[in-house]
Amino acid sequence: MNITLIYIGSGIYVFLGILHGIVTLLELKREGGLSPVNSELRTRMKSEPLRLHSTSIFWNAWIAFNLTQSIGLIISGALISLLLFNVEIIVSNIYFISLVLSGSFLYAASAFFFLSSRPTIAIGAPFVLFLISFLLH
Numbered sequence: 861m862n863i864t865l866i867y868i869g870s871g872i873y874v875f876l877g878i879l880h881g882i883v884t885l886l887e888l889k890r891e892g893g894l895s896p897v898n899s900e901l902r903t904r905m906k907s908e909p910l911r912l913h914s915t916s917i918f919w920n921a922w923i924a925f926n927l928t929q930s931i932g933l934i935i936s937g938a939l940i941s942l943l944l945f946n947v948e949i950i951v952s953n954i955y956f957i958s959l960v961l962s963g964s965f966l967y968a969a970s971a972f973f974f975l976s977s978r979p980t981i982a983i984g985a986p987f988v989l990f991l992i993s994f995l996l997h
Contacts, residue, residue, distance in 0.1 A: 866944055873937030881930035884923060894926060913977045924972035931964045955994040962987040 887894045895902050905919040939957075942949050950957065969983045 863944055867941055870937040870941040870944075873933045873940070875937075877930045877933030877935075877937065880933065881927060884926040884930060887923065887926075894922070913979065915977060920972040924968045927968045927972065928965060931961070931968070935961055955990070955997050958990040959987070959994055962990050 883893060886892055891899065891902060896905070902919070905922060906917065908918045910916040910918055910921055939950065966980075966984050966987045970980050
């Protein structure tokens with residue numbers, strides 16, 4: 861019974877992560893639950909750069925933040941379930957898992973947040989290292 865509750869909890873994380881990701885991607889097409897109530901603010905968010913980097917637009921950073929939250933929920937739920945099932949599954953697939961996770965973060969950062977800047981290179985460095993490790997494995 862205790863393990864069943866952990867599987868249910870993990871499933872909820874995965875479900876919420878997928879749902880949140882869908883809602884986030886729908887925001888790109890129309891105003892939804894993640895948009896400010898004030899439509900003018902949404903418009904300003906789409907044109908306002910962050911101080912972090914001039915190519916980082918506030919709206920894109922908001923989308924990237926939400927997508928990485930979705931990724932975190934999905935990965936957390938999946939890993940908790942896999943750990944209960946068999947630790948060896950994670951260990952034997954660590955190369956693939958590291959590529960998927962780092963590739964997801966790299967995509968979110970480069971597509972929505974940093975757009976060709978030093979932070980994207982920093983986020984991409986682990987992906988390249990994981991890819992080389994995977995290829996040498």
